[in-house]
Structures are given as structure tokens and as C-alpha cells.
Amino acid sequence: MAFLGKLFSALSHTRSSISDALEMLTSHKISPEILEEFENCLIGADLGIQTVDEILGIIHKNNQSDFYTHVEDYLVSILPDSPGVQGGSDSLSVIMVVGVNGTGKTTTVAKLANYYLGQGKKVLLVGCDTYRAAGVEQLAIWANRLDIRLVCNEKSQEPSAVLYDGMAAGKALGSEIIIVDTAGRLHTNKNLMQELAKMERVVKNKFSHYDLSSLITIDANLGQNSFIQAKEFSDHIKLDGAVLTKMDGTAKGGIIFSLYRGLGIPVKFIGIGEDLSDFLSFKREDYVKSLFGRNK
Ligand SMILES: Nc1nc2c(ncn2[C@@H]2O[C@H](COP(=O)(O)OP(=O)(O)OP(=O)(O)O)[C@@H](O)[C@H]2O)c(=O)[nH]1
């Protein structure tokens, strides 16, 4: 319940828009004006046009008293079932965290490390944000706090070379999970996108006994803009999932639905604050229930 409680409070803004919209529908006589207002509320929560249209279809087909249940079941049905994270219990994994500047990559790397340490894994961090000294320093502070090793090279400007060193160190140390922080980059910058593809190749060509997953951090506040970012990233590297960050301060939590439907990118984790423990593994039923205020 503590878990749902955290999710429940993090989703309070998104829940207000969706629940208020449904509340309005169930407590009024349905008119074209009420329907339009309802539609606008859902669009405001960033559910995406297709999902909003389908919800309207459900509203037209069902009794007012059943709206909640039907819409809730429908929203659960369009999300992937507990996508989990790649790799079985004894597999070796590399997780590369990518995304636009300031979306929460470094914080997510630390949260992921904490999550896997909690599962008893041997975790190594690799700092490939070679463009700013502060980028590596920030990661070093987290590595210290978590008491885990960090591979970085403040003299190198070449993220792929640092990644290579990190992978080699991880192999030598017997690390089970290697988590790679990358520099923030604009999705429109082709060279920087190609650099990520090169990093992907380092793992695939030289360290193929490690499963590679790339996760994109998406700032939930950016709403539909983040959809465009994710699309550009996925045109250059294989994205295995998204970490939706800063869910604690947004009303746009509906982006989960458009991300999955539009790009096939499942949300794997949710960031709900700045601390290590403000991090939840994504479960579709819990998410939708929290959106609807059914776990108070
Ligand atoms: N409220 C909240 N803040 C977050 C969350 N995740 C990250 N932040 C904050 O967002 C800011 C940016 O986070 P970083 O982890 O440095 O982001 P980044 O993507 O590594 O940034 P660059 O390396 O500069 O591209 C920091 O102040 C974090 O504390 C979250 O889930 N909720």
C-alpha cells in the first residue's frame, strides 16, 4: 500500500484532470457541451487523440453508471502487461540512459542503481557525459552515496571510449548490471544521435554477452513534445523503454498512453521526486487505478 500511496500522491495532478472530467460526465445530463469539455480535459492530460476518441466511443456505448469501470478497463488494456526490465535473474545487463538535456538521466541512473542494489545485484556506473565536468561530478556524488564503483575519464571527450573502458572494467569486476549515464542532447542534433548509435555498437560488437537496454528519460511536464523527442531517439537507437520523470509535478501523466501506442515504447519506471527512493517500477493496473482515485 505504501507503494500505491506514493504513486497515488505523485499522480494527483493528472488524476484531477481525468477524474474531474469523468465526474462531470457521470454527474450531469450528457450534452454536446459537456462532452466537449470532457474531451478537452482528457486532451489536456496528454492522453493523445486516438485514446481520447476511443474513450468517447466507450462513453457513447455505455450507461453513465458504468463509465468509470469501462474507461478504466480500457486504459489498462491498451498498456503493456508488466513489461519488466530486460534480462533474467542470472543475465548480465547494460542499461544506457539517454535523453534530452535536463530530463533526469543522471538522477535516473542513480535511482536505477539503487533499485538493482536492492535486488542484491553487483552494479557498476559508467559516466559517459564527457561534455561537462559537472556531469561526471554529479554522478560521482551518487556513486559515493551508493557506495558503488564508477568508471569515468575526465580527460576523454569520446563517450564510446569511456563506455568501452567501463564495459571492460565491468567484465573484469563481474558486474551484473552496468548503468551508463550519457550527455543530454537535443533530438535534432544528428551528430550526437549518431554518437549514441556508436555507443550501442560498442556493446553489441565487443561485449555481446551483456544484454543492452536503452531507456529514454522523458520529462512528463513536456507532454506531447516528449513524444517527438522519443521518436527521434528511436530513429537512431533501439529504445527498450522509457523512464517517465518528474511525475510528481505534472498533470500530463497521460503521455504514457501515447508513447506506447504511437511509438511502441513502454514506460518501465516512473520518477516521482529527486531522491533515490522516488522511483517506481511501472505496473499498468496500479497506474490506471491511481489515475482514477480508486486507491485512496
Ligand atoms: N521533482 C523531480 N525532479 C527530478 C526528477 N528526476 C530528476 N529531477 C531533477 O531534475 C533536475 C535534472 O536532473 P538530472 O538528473 O541532472 O538530469 P539530466 O538529464 O542528467 O541533465 P543533463 O545531464 O544536464 O542533460 C535535477 O534537479 C533533478 O533533481 C523527478 O522524478 N522528480
Ligand SMILES: [Mg+2]
Ligand atoms: Mg546528467
